[in-house]
Amino acid sequence: MNQSEREQRTGTQGNGKQADAQPRFVYQDDEMLEKSFDWGQFKRLAVYVKPYSKQFIPVVVVMMIVGAITKLTIPLIISTTIDEALVIGGDAQFLFTMVAIMLGVYMIQWLANKHRIRYTSMIGQRVIFDLRHDLFRHIQRLSFEFFDKRPAGSVLVRVTNYVNSLQDLFTNGVVNMMIDCVQLIGIIIILLTINFKLGTAIIITVPLMFVVSSQLRKRVRRSWQTVNIKQSRLNAHLNECIQGIRVTQAYTQEKENIEFFEQMNGDNKQAWNRASRLNQSFGPIIEITGAIGYFILFWYGASLFQSGEITIGLLFAFASYIGNFWEPINRLVQMYSQLLVAMASAERIFEFMDEQPTVREKEDAADMPPIKGEVHFEDIIFEYEPGRRALHRINLDAGPGQSIALVGHTGSGKSTIINLLCRFYDPTEGRVRIDGIDIRDVKLHSLRSQIGIVMQDTFIFSGTIRDNIRFGKLEATDEEVEQAAKAVHAHDFIINLPFGYDTEVQERGNALSMGQRQLISFARALLADPRILILDEATASIDTETELRIQEALKTLLKGRTSFMVAHRLSTIRGADKIIVLDHGRIMESGDHDDLMRQQGIYYGLIQAQYKFLQDVG
Numbered sequence: 001m002n003q004s005e006r007e008q009r010t011g012t013q014g015n016g017k018q019a020d021a022q023p024r025f026v027y028q029d030d031e032m033l034e035k036s037f038d039w040g041q042f043k044r045l046a047v048y049v050k051p052y053s054k055q056f057i058p059v060v061v062v063m064m065i066v067g068a069i070t071k072l073t074i075p076l077i078i079s080t081t082i083d084e085a086l087v088i089g090g091d092a093q094f095l096f097t098m099v100a101i102m103l104g105v106y107m108i109q110w111l112a113n114k115h116r117i118r119y120t121s122m123i124g125q126r127v128i129f130d131l132r133h134d135l136f137r138h139i140q141r142l143s144f145e146f147f148d149k150r151p152a153g154s155v156l157v158r159v160t161n162y163v164n165s166l167q168d169l170f171t172n173g174v175v176n177m178m179i180d181c182v183q184l185i186g187i188i189i190i191l192l193t194i195n196f197k198l199g200t201a202i203i204i205t206v207p208l209m210f211v212v213s214s215q216l217r218k219r220v221r222r223s224w225q226t227v228n229i230k231q232s233r234l235n236a237h238l239n240e241c242i243q244g245i246r247v248t249q250a251y252t253q254e255k256e257n258i259e260f261f262e263q264m265n266g267d268n269k270q271a272w273n274r275a276s277r278l279n280q281s282f283g284p285i286i287e288i289t290g291a292i293g294y295f296i297l298f299w300y301g302a303s304l305f306q307s308g309e310i311t312i313g314l315l316f317a318f319a320s321y322i323g324n325f326w327e328p329i330n331r332l333v334q335m336y337s338q339l340l341v342a343m344a345s346a347e348r349i350f351e352f353m354d355e356q357p358t359v360r361e362k363e364d365a366a367d368m369p370p371i372k373g374e375v376h377f378e379d380i381i382f383e384y385e386p387g388r389r390a391l392h393r394i395n396l397d398a399g400p401g402q403s404i405a406l407v408g409h410t411g412s413g414k415s416t417i418i419n420l421l422c423r424f425y426d427p428t429e430g431r432v433r434i435d436g437i438d439i440r441d442v443k444l445h446s447l448r449s450q451i452g453i454v455m456q457d458t459f460i461f462s463g464t465i466r467d468n469i470r471f472g473k474l475e476a477t478d479e480e481v482e483q484a485a486k487a488v489h490a491h492d493f494i495i496n497l498p499f500g501y502d503t504e505v506q507e508r509g510n511a512l513s514m515g516q517r518q519l520i521s522f523a524r525a526l527l528a529d530p531r532i533l534i535l536d537e538a539t540a541s542i543d544t545e546t547e548l549r550i551q552e553a554l555k556t557l558l559k560g561r562t563s564f565m566v567a568h569r570l571s572t573i574r575g576a577d578k579i580i581v582l583d584h585g586r587i588m589e590s591g592d593h594d595d596l597m598r599q600q601g602i603y604y605g606l607i608q609a610q611y612k613f614l615q616d617v618g
């Protein structure tokens, strides 16, 4: 990677410290989109408007037409008033009538605009709600593989920033665009009708206005896109820093993090200032171009007035319409830019929507019958990435109610076996059968709802302790929740919390100790009453005294269920019916504790090593 590429990816610029060192944070930016308008994306977005088209769109269209017509009528009314009533000896009664008409027209215009804005925002809000809902629903269903490849920040940005950037388009954009088109065509027709020669002379300026405006807008659009990219980076970095704050503080990297953040924040500020400056330079240039129209009007219009071809009132009407020219042209070009940015956002949103779960249900998938607990891994080969085998031809059998322990060095494939059993991934070759049924033939929900899993890094959601235990069975009564907590010895610590079971815990349960979180997840699993139970390093964070107490509870928890336990602490799996020893994705030994000790192989070595370690530290 060369220097500029590195700067590009890390978001640092110039001679900053980070640019010289190896980048600490690497963010893959969404590329700048310079594509032309994409009808395909537009049509997909339009589908979201359809449910509201009958209810709201006719009202919006009528209000839009009324608004445009009233706006176009006002200069004509003023022009007639000038010519008929504001001349010497003009008709006072006529003046009064015209003023009253004008007020009426303004009133209608106000009402039409008010209702149009109300209805368009209603459509916009609903469309955005539906879009965000669909996107979230879809993401919830995507397989682990999808999340393996993407940082959480990039998923977050799509659900928030990109959906937000479509909001303007739906609330105002499209309707305003239509209004502007109607207005522009209306003005052109009126000008040509009032006086063809002067009308033609002035309309010549329209293409010039379009060219100037679109050139400028292109630059402005690019600069705002840069701002968006910098902001996305900032969001991703912020997310990562907050998630990793403990590690940062433990390694005293706060200063470096602040420096890095400042650099990114500075880049963002610079990009924003640049975009804002460009935006501001827009106004004067537009005014100069607009002045050309007025120049033609007063130069050519004056000669037509002197020759009596037009009245002073009509000259005024022309001046008003020219003033109204710029507004729609400018907005149309601006809207086009906005539309391009919105289509780029839509493209990224739909890119996620088009992602299919890699673990898919078959069309004819049936419900998994109540599981008895016989598990077979048949000739399983698995690769997370093509060509890198995590499991090599694994064959493994578990009878109903048996407890299977998976041991082995780090990275030997223990969690991968669990991942395949829960069907978080599908095997590259071979099959997993439960009670004789290939788990790819059944509905995912019916399978996973019968499997309980307790992991070392257990996830506590924001809510009460009670809610967190109830996560295992949403319809469980308070009594059932407490019974489950008692069975796993969690009750005592829970009732000592400030509000007992109603104590609020924040996301990830930061206010609880690792062991307490673990006990909650035990209670959660017990309440769910799964047929197959998986304990992935589940007792690693529990102290030896608590562990002894919950060994008893585990007996209750494991009774009558097939269980798979992953443990580095070998004392916890001594009583397992079968211990599988893995090494580099291969099964090296299998049998119960006594068998394996007799064999004096890898397991024996691991036990000896742990025993020696405990003796050394003890």
Ligand SMILES: Nc1ncnc2c1ncn2[C@@H]1O[C@H](COP(=O)(O)OP(=O)(O)OP(=O)(O)O)[C@@H](O)[C@H]1O
Residues within 6 Å of the ligand: 148, 384, 385, 390, 408, 409, 410, 411, 412, 413, 414, 415, 416, 417
């Ligand atoms: N999501 C993933 N994408 C790519 N490779 C992965 C992924 N998860 C695990 N691996 C690789 O698969 C192999 C087996 O990993 P696995 O997590 O099953 O090991 P483990 O025995 O559970 O390790 P530990 O005891 O450290 O938890 C490792 O080489 C690991 O690098």
